[in-house]
Amino acid sequence: MEQINMPTLVHLGFQRFLPCVGLQPYIQCYWHIVRAAGPESLSTEFMHPEGGSGIIFNFGAPIHLDGMQHSAHCLVTGPTRQSTKLELSGKVDALGVRFWPGSGRAFLNAPLSEMLGQNLTPADLSLVLLGDELTERLAALPTAQAKIALLETRLLHYLAARESLLEASELRMRHALNWITRQRGQGELRHLLGELDIGQRQLERLFLQDVGMTPKNYSILQRTAYAKELLRHDIDKSLTDIGYHAGFYDQAHFIREFKKVIGITPGIYRNKALHNPKR
Incomplete structure (x- = not known):
């Protein structure tokens, strides 16, 4: 298991780990945060959307x-x-699984559209995979690596048991997600429809089922992610130029869509990134 050192959230003892080879098509990473309770232990963080789902x-x-x-x-x-x-x-002690966009449904029972913006318990979803017995066993293990090893054994076993149920639609979904990501959310979806040889409604049904949102909504997240990258690193570019390069019509459209996703304007985001580049 390879650990990835991350500069973010170091004050929470944040660590990120790669999944094993068999789970890499499904899981982006595992993460672990741990910190003892203290007199001033409140921490507030913002998790920006990228289309994936997860388990905590x-x-x-x-x-x-x-x-x-x-x-x-x-x-x-x-x-x-x-x-x-x-x-x-x-006291902070949490282990997380972050699924790639479109991949969480391999382990979750319901269409992802029913989980959009939701934080649910395994009981809410009738997920035997994530029963109390697993949580108790994970809690008893002393290290993040030991916890992840047990969790991977369970996930691989579950995946193998339902491998025959995976359909060609999964390959289409991966192609569509990779295409939109490569285009940074700026590609015209009609070209994607041609490559997949399916109609717009069928593509939207696939996205709602496996990603939880429409292709258009997912494209907006990708454009916003690219804009964030430009705001952090291209400090000489104006907001207008960055919005244009990220695929937004004009500055007003850029500001409106960015704030809708991130919660603050591009200008405020840039100022925060410049003053605290590691967070």
Whole structure:
């Protein structure tokens, strides 16, 4: 298991790990955060949307997502189209699984459109895969690596049992997601429809089922992600130029769509990134 050192969230002991080869098509990474309780232990972070879904195993104090407290030891986090406010206080000890966009449904029972913007328990989804027994076993293990090893064994076994159920639609979905990502959300979807030889409604049904949002919404997330990258690194470019390069019609459109997804304007985001580039 390879650990990836990340400069972000170092104050929370944040670590990120690559999945094993068999799970790499489905899982972007595992992450682990741990911190002892202290007198001033409140932390507020913002998780920006990229189209994926995930699982959080929480072995510490309850977490707050967008102001709502969650005491469950296991949460399934659906895809989002806006940034999520994460508040942590007291003892922090959490292990997360981050699925690639379009890949979480291989392990989750419901269409991802039903999980959009939702944080659900395994019981809400009737997920035997993520029962209390697994959470208790994970909590008893001393290291993130040991927890991930147990979790991967369970995920690989589950995947093997339903491999015959995976359809050609999964290959189409991966092609579509890779195409939109390569185009940074700026490609005309009619070209993608031609490559896949399917209609617009069929593509939208696939996206709602496997990603939880339409191809257009996913494209907006990709354009916004590219704009964030430009705002952090191309400090000499004006906001107008960055909006243009990221595929927005004009500055007003750029500001409106960026704020809708990230929660703040591009100008404020750039100022924050310049003053705290590691966060």
